[in-house]
Amino acid sequence: MDLSFTKEELAFRTEVRDFIKKSLPESIRAKMQDGKFTSKEDMVTWQRILNAKGWAVPHWPVEWGGAGWTAIQRYILREEIEAAPAMTPLSFNVNMVGPVIAHFGTPEQKQRFLPRCANIDDWWCQGFSEPGAGSDLAGLRTAARRDGNHYVVNGQKMWTTYAHYADWIFCLVRTDPQAKKQEGISFLLIDMKSPGITVKSIVTIDGAHEVNEVFFDDVRVPVENLIGTENRGWDCAKFLLGNERTGMARIGISKERLKYLKKIAEEEDADPGFLQKLAAVEIELKAHEMTTLRILSAEQRGAKGPGSSILKLRGTEIMQSITELYLSLAGPFGLQSRREGPDEHLSNEEALDPEWAGVIAPTYFNWRKLSIYGGSNEIQKNILAKMVLGL
Ligand SMILES: Cc1cc2nc3c(=O)[nH]c(=O)nc-3n(C[C@H](O)[C@H](O)[C@H](O)COP(=O)(O)OP(=O)(O)OC[C@H]3O[C@@H](n4cnc5c(N)ncnc54)[C@H](O)[C@@H]3O)c2cc1C
The missing domain is CATH 1.20.140.10 (Butyryl-CoA Dehydrogenase, subunit A, domain 3)
Known part of the structure; x- marks a missing residue:
């Protein structure tokens, strides 16, 4: 197997490196170089620069902003961003919820969420883990009960990274408590401004505030925010987790x-x-x-x-x-x-x-x-x- 890069791939690497060198704000590069904290604003600024170039979501379908590149081209872009050093686009948006919506969403959901997701107009966080449901994710208990055109959500998510920054949270919720574990779960998009949501910070051993607990107390979520089929959210979760690890x-x-x-x-x-x-x-x-x-x-x-x-x-x-x-x-x-x-x-x-x-x-x-x-x-x-x- 020949693992060397082709002439075209090497030229592509040069193009990417030149663009990053020219476009990455020095203040962000310096913070990254020094291993310092980068702010929400830094993240948004940089992702928008990449998005304007068409490079924030190269792996998405072309009609939603994808670049139609090979896996090697995507690898090169990522490696060059990391080596700059700069932040890679927000994973919750570009590697997690974006691809799920592009794959399982309705045309209306794609239109409503994907462009904003790529441009980080909405900051997303991931509501999967719960106390007692991490590795055994299918044991999650946050419940969504149907009430007319809404789901009513009650429960708690745990370790939610950047929930304190987020506009939206994508959640796995239990919609059928009677079904087998994996079969009663749905994938729901919830506006973080909804009444009944409380975010509580967790400070980690290094003194950082990255993760949070998120509590849901009778949170009403319109049914049009369900992705895919009710009780088939586990399909979305498996699809998403494969993407998360590859990154x-x-x-x-x-x-x-x-x-x-x-x-x-x-x-x-x-x-x-x-x-x-x-x-x-x-x-x-x-x-x-x-x-x-x-x-x-x-x-x-x-x-x-x-x-x-x-x-x-x-x-x-x-x-x-x-x-x-x-x-x-x-x-x-x-x-x-x-x-x-x-x-x-x-x-x-x-x-x-x-x-x-x-x-x-x-x-x-x-x-x-x-x-x-x-x-x-x-x-x-x-x-x-x-x-x-x-x-
Ligand atoms: C910094 C940080 C950020 C995070 N951000 C998010 C987020 O944004 N959204 C989100 O949903 N989750 C997030 N998580 C949660 C993360 O996905 C879970 O912590 C992880 O899945 C492990 O689950 P747990 O903490 O419940 O540990 P447990 O599942 O209770 O595991 C405890 C220990 O037992 C081991 N273990 C468990 N089961 C097995 C087994 N079958 N075989 C062998 N060993 C096993 C584990 O490896 C671990 O060492 C984050 C976690 C951290 C630390």
Whole structure:
């Protein structure tokens, strides 16, 4: 199998790199480079720049803004955005609810939601997990009872990322309590301004506010906000989760973080033992990149397999090893927290000093989430055991 890029793909990479260099606001690039918190406004600004170029949703159907590209072209765009470094378009919009609406929605729903979703005129959040229903998602209990032209929703969602930013939430709700677990679930779009919704923040171990609890108390949702068929929401959920995991290979981010780590290690004259560990992670990353290209190449030829689970598992393991390397290089200084605000992560000072090292720990802690969300890594291993090993 030839995994090298074609001449056209290399030219495409140059075009993408040039565009990003020219269009990415310096203030956003600098924040990303320094591992600092990027705001909602930064995210919206950047996604709109990409959308105006036709690059926010290249994987969507062409009639709804897709670019009609190959999987390799999409991979190149993502890698270049991550390496810039810049934020990739908001996953809840472009990889989750957008493709679900494009696939399962009515023409009216597509018209109403998709253009706003691509341009982030609506910020979406994901209401799947609940207390007691994470890995066992089908055990969810948030109920939607039909009442005339509305559903009346009661229950609680958990770990809802950026619910405090969101205009809309896409939810899995139980519409038939009598049916078998997976069969009584529906996929519902809910306006976050609806009376009866309460968002309660959760501050994580790194001091960041990303996740929330969302409570629904007799929330009335018009029936036209149901996606697909009532009680067939599990089909939408499976479709969505496959897309979510594929986006977790994160090769561009890992390359960028490793490149910077190497620079510091060199400046600090890091010991050979550390450099050996760094090289080992770099080799792992190269292997992961090859695996990603192999999976993309197979998918371009129509093959289906457990690709998204492999990419999620290895991509997140490598990202976590990188934070371990940073922490190890920072040594005892890594114990100090010198962050100015609650959402700053890695700092990119010129040299390793206590200030630089003091911001490493929050990122180390924050990135523990990677092996939990999007289906925990243990669950991905179960999937691989079943699909690859036949266990
Ligand atoms: C930072 C963050 C952001 C998140 N954002 C969102 C969001 O926006 N929207 C949303 O809906 N959800 C979100 N989640 C929730 C996430 O999807 C769940 O946390 C995840 O699915 C795990 O579920 P749980 O937390 O209930 O853990 P549990 O399912 O209770 O699992 C606990 C532990 O047991 C292991 N385990 C469970 N079952 C098995 C099994 N069968 N075999 C082997 N091991 C098993 C798990 O791997 C885990 O280590 C987020 C989570 C985090 C941490």
